Amino acid sequence: MESLSQQLERFSEVLAVSRTAHVRSWDPATVRRALQWARYLRHVYRRFGRHAGIRLALERRLQDRWRREDGSGPAAFSGLTNFRALGHCDLLLSQRLLGNRALGDAAFRCLLQQLCPGPGVQDAEEETLQDSLALLARRRAAVHLLRASGLGENPAARRDPLVETQAELLLRRLQEVGEAGAEGPRGLLSGLWARGPQNSFLEVIAAALLLPPSSPPGPPQKELELESPQAPGEGRHELVQWLLGQADTMAAFCHSLPAGLLTSVVGRHPELFQVYLGLLTDWGRRLHYDLQKGVWVGAEAREGPWEELYSRFQSLCQAPSPLKDEALRALETCKAQDGGFEAPGLSIWTDLLSALGSGA
Amino acid sequence: GLLSHILSAFRFDIKEVGLFTQSLGYAPADYYPGLLKNMVLSLVSELRENHLNGFNTQRRMAPERVRSLSRVCIPLVTLPDFEPLVEALLTYHGHEPQEMLWPEFFDAVNEAFLLKKISLPKSAIVCLWLRHLPSLERATLHLFEKLIFSERNSLRRTECFMKESLLPQAACHPAIFRIVDEMFRYALLETDGAPEVLATLQVFTCCFVEALEKEDNQLKFALKTYFPYAPPSLVMALLQHPKDIPQGLRHQPLRRIAEMLRESVEDQTHGSCGGPFESWFLFVHFGGWADTVAEQLLMSGAEPPEALLWLLAFTYSPRDGSQPRAQTMAEVKAVLGHLRKLLRSPTLSARDLQAAAGERPGGATRPLACGQLIRHLLLNFLLWAPAGHTIAREVISHHGHTQEGTVPGRQPRAAPPLPSPRLVLCEHPMAQTEETARETIGFLDQTLDRWDRLCMEAPASRRLARELLTELCTRP
Structure with missing residues (x-):
């Protein structure tokens, strides 16, 4: 168990580095090893997904790490914030490396070979990675295509997809940190409030409070069976509690948001x-x-x-x-x-x- | 080029969302799917509101916006996230007189649907085909390619493909039915009434009637709109399920159908529209009736009714004039007489069958269609006569080797209605080609299917038909 935790720790560091200019020094062997590591951890996720004890221990470890990262600036984020993230850590890693222009030519070629080994070479698991990368790329391209065509926002819309998405993620995250400890949500929200920009954060809060409780926050995951049971609206409850305890924030909330939006929120x-x-x-x-x-x-x-x-x-x-x-x-x-x-x-x-x- | 495009998708980001997500500890992979879903939902509700608001110009989506939306969607229709948006666009009708959506959008959606890369509700597909005729034609041709011009399919599989294609269900809309039906008409004319096309048409009609019954109790459209040129009473009679009529009484509606058809055919010769082909085309839609004529004639104990003899002759060669048709009817009558005698005889040989079928004054050759008709009768006889069961196997398995030459077992059930170049002589019907074997398979398959639909109790005949079918299908 201890060695598993250490490996997790080390891989988080690899992930954190993968988005920085340090990958300049990576050679093909490093890329291969990093991907192998990611596959191994995904295997761990599959194997221990139903094992509550191990799952919880790893989850705690990741939460601690995330809190430590929190102070060290966005560049150090590993992106591994919870146990579920292990399920697609290979996707996370390859995605970052693909998007990182600092990666050297040889290492980049090796990455492509690893990701697209050609027909007949990959086993079933590799195929999923390739497929999810392709799907992700298509989704990203679709988002940008819609935005570039001026269809990304609707001038007359009551709901802004960008804000709504952030609200969903906020609720999802609140729930995750809530599982790891009661103090989690409060700390997370205060941190976000302090980091700003405050006006858009207020909009996100309002949108989160208005999301229909029936829709579980966050996009549907492929491996649903391993997901923790969602208590719908739990994140929302934390959010309301936090707002009630923060006189300044509440005042800003009531002063700066449009009247109609506020009425809907307090009505709910x-x-x-x-x-x-x-x-x-x-x-x-x-x-x-x-x-x-x-x-x-x-x-x-x-x-x-x-x-x-x-x-x-x-x-x-x-x-x-x-x-x-x-x-x-x-x-x-x-x-x-x-x-x-x-x-x-x-x-x-x-x-x-x-x-x-x-x-x- | 392409690769760098794909890679570039990983390299740009949306700043405002990106930063916030990052401070939550998430990666872009975590927010893009949700963001796309929300963008799509927002566009869908924009379209829906537009729809509801009608002429409230303030909140209307500008036609150019709808148009450009459909254009942007062209490369994206196969992305599962876009399904609600594609559906909303297809079912969205603006207030403009002309089509707002890009034609290529329809093409892309139709292609994706045909290749099963998108799943859309029936209503959306109906809208697609009503709004874009080339898509409907393409879908029908796609079905033809799949069912008619490729490997032989069993009727069960044909039915599955048929329902999957959504064409019979969509055909509940008369405009769609008329187009698909027209394409069937041309396919029959072009192929000289190929049995495969005929079988496909009958499966289509069957599924269509089923869908029509499910669709609505008070038929939304009058039957007249589906078959505008046919006498309504004839259509009503044909739409009846043979299953709903006791087996012993089925010859009655069949006789009425025959009389009505005959009337309209003979009437048409006096210059009314359509011609015999139209009457024949209408009749062969309904396999439940068309395939049952020979069986009815064989099973009826009495003197064969004139009307049914006419119907059988007409089914097999609709373009005959009255003289050749009368001749065919006389021949059929003679063969039936022989077969009914054989039905009562305790022993039977392949030679007896040949004698029953093959006698023709002066040894003259029969016209093709007539030969097929006779072989069709013999095949029915083999399945129904208890003594026929013992020789059927021999006849089928020794096909091509028996000197007696009756080998009636490999007949097309179906009826090339028009003179066809495939000349098979009844006197030497064992010229067992791949084609005739295929046609026998088709006959057996269709007979079994029809019996299933009729819930026919005939265990011995069924077993025999199934065995023969398996045997023929596994033969190299």
């Missing part, structure tokens, strides 16, 4: 709805009435203007109850606390309610 996750309502009322309290201009303005520039606050309430009121009812009740309560005036310009709640009433 009632825990977030209460916090969202609280944030909106705080926001309203911080605005004051500019008598000269006749509008509600924020004390600081970063406070959203009245229109943004109004659009959020408006979107909530267009949603089915309980969102609509609770939003209106919150506004009424605030209005009563302010003295229940009906004249405009005295209480923001009165003005919001009358704007919503006339807009509806």
